Amino acid sequence: MKEKLKSLWQKLFGDSVRAFGVVSLVFLVSLAIAPAKNYFSEWRHYQHGYLKMIRNRSDAVTLQRHFQGGIQQIWLPDLGVVDRCTSCHVGLKEASLADVNVQPFRPHPVIPHKLDQFGCTVCHRGQGAATTVAEAHNSTLAWEQPILPAKYIESSCGECHRGPLPGVPQLNQGRHLLSRYGCVRCHTVKLPDATTMKPTDDPPSLEHIADKTTREWIYAWLKDPQAYASTATMPNFKLSDDDVRDISAFLIANSTPLPGDTATLTAKAPTDPTAGASLYGESFCASCHAVQNAAGNLVGGDLGPELTRIGSKVRPEWLQAWLRNPRDYDPETAMPHYRFNDPQVATFTGFLLAKTDSDLLANVHLEAATPEQIAHGKRLVSDYGCASCHEIGGIKKPENFAPELSRIGSKPITQLVFLPGMQHTLPDYVAAKIKQPRWFGQALKMPQYSFTPAQIDSLATALLALNDRAATLPPSLTVAAKLESDYQPAGKAGKLMTDLACFSCHRINGHGGDMAPDLTWEGSSVQREWLVEFLKNPNTLRPALVRRMPRFNLTDTEANELTDYIMTVYQNPAIDRDSMPLSGYPQGQVELGKQLFYGKYACQGCHIVDTKTDKGYIGPTLTNVGSRLTAAWIFEWMKNPQALRPGTAEPNRAMSDEDARALTAFLISQKGGGKSEVAKK
């Protein structure tokens, strides 16, 4: 062996000339590797493939003219982008390649941004500077940022766009859920604009819980909140029987009574069994509360809790007190203070208490609690951070109870603990953590939510948008969110509006809900007499809607006070309410308006003026519009409805002043007494 090697050495390097030749040859070969590597590079292979593909197309000449060989690059210093993706993705900007089904040659789908201005990695992530597929798309040791899977792509929109955005429902929903399910009560989320994400759920205070419900119900609820109400936002903490026994013992023992909750009611429930259901319907409880129907479908809104099994939960005395004035128990509640009289309260109480579920509490048998159990319950309540959401007497709201998520979208993979068999990527980790938190350890405190797969994707999308880039973008490159204003109406009327919880449904001056019309300009819009009457007895304007304005049983004084305030304060500066008369338009103009209504603009498609012929269901019924709206408002509305109420479905018809005036004359002549046949149905 040694001999052989020696002779080989002799052959190669025996004399200096031969050695020089051999070394030269070795150098020559290694020099040739560079051009060879360049020649065999992936991007060149794809560019050849692209040219081959377009050769036989009818638009080959145009495509060939657009084609540029070699490594391509989009360089955007502002965004820190050096993207060479277009070296392989050659047809990205060629809309005519829409029929191509093979990557990397498909054209980019239409988006509102130009590729040259944003590059690729701002949205898709991955490694823009890389020139091989593996390095650009996948996470390698040196580069941690892999391509973002398509299902989370909207998270990239959220880096710059801080508010709701049309066309990205998943991001919008994810952000909504973070607030709606109270995620941000335990996890702090500081937004790049220096605000903190606020919860929009309304977990009740537990200070007087014993007034409201029984220990048995608390037990059943804590074991499985969704068994009581499938829509409950309260998660399942997967507690043992003993732990639930002790927590319920503590909560009941810790509760302090409110005097109003034990008052007995003198009025008796009516004998008519349908009275409760009709009162429930008339009061439009279903605008906010859902109830499961016989087919198992939920019917009603989600602003308030589901009422399917409410009779198994609440104590009768508490329910009466709540119905009489919910604000006595919870001053912050979204529920309006209906001015129900005693017989109405009794009717409601009977109706709601009948909504029971015998299975719910069938297996709950609790012995009287011992002091040890109560003490243990208190410890558990602290350990699980219950006070992060609920007010509980004697327990402080914990600070930073769960990890902060302000930059979760940039968490290094090296800091994550993956489960066996899991893909080692951040999106997979975030999604799995939301889906089943306790997979990552039985001792973890994060509870189990009952999110659908689509909701989990949405939440992960919103969380991935909270990353380093979003946090460090210069303000000039971001689109700020419209912040909710803290508008509050003033004075006596303001107090009344809070009491009636107007802002739970209506929006005024950038504050409030979106279920009902924005009332910012209501004072310019409606006539005084109509508004007083409507507040006392809200007959329906849109018969096709399930959610409607309830009757609050206001007194004359209250209705007048509220009307005066609305008429004075909620005025649009551009509309002079008295600039156009409410009657006395020439008959010819009214006739012209009628022709325009039924002919040129075909308004009867959506509105009803004559209940005998018109059937339109979309817009409000107009049989009585002449007694409801001001002429000046109708005129401005005809000219540009979106200017008065952004997002309204009424199309802007770019009407001439003449047409708008004629239609105003026609509509203001509709004073049909307010009770159309459809409205009665």
Add this chain to the structure above:
Amino acid sequence: MIRHSLTTNTLFAVVLVMSLAISCSHRTASAPPPKPTAFGAAIVESSGGKQTAQTGASLPQPLVVQVNDEQGTAVPGALVEFSAAPGVTFDPANGLTDSSGQVTTNVTLGGMAGRYQLTASTIDKARKKVDLRIEEIALGYQQTLGRQLSDQYCDRCHNPESTVERLSNFDNLEIKPHPFTEGDTLNKISDADLTAIISHGGPALNKSALMPAWGNTLSKSDIQALISYIRAISDPPNRNAGPVYAEN
């Protein structure tokens, strides 16, 4: 062009092999299918077909298929396997039918917009594969925006289906609008004509004035988005709007 040192050059081959290895290792193997205890004769869709979702997103409703025997009675314990173009995922990808003869799976569509053809297959008594084809539609950004606009402005007249929350206005209209899925009619109308009707109203093409003009309410790109949505959901598919079935 970046200059490479000699040492990196010699690593070239190694990198190439490694990148191949990485790209292969990223394919996840699905669990082996369970052993069927019964065999059916036919497989039918119970629910979950013809849904729309965004590219890469989970379908809003799970896909449920049922295995029946020759008499049309449900067969419990039969094996159902789901497959589709790469990029589409099923959770679970296979399973035995439950006591009512059904298998339920959550579907995530691929990253490309378009129609996806899914296959659910079972094995019959003669050990032959019986297939059921199901179609789902993935919407890209533009179509998603279009769907949102359609919900806000168009659907209440153009969609004859009423929901608990929203009554359709379709039946109230003297001249019926075309539902957006009505490919037989809408596929014959060019993009330019659709744009004209949406912008200027029905009379622009001698159609009913009940279709109002939206040109002052919707922007040009809004209208394009609406059309791309209409094209995406049309049934039968619109052949000018790209390949009929998406592949990932």
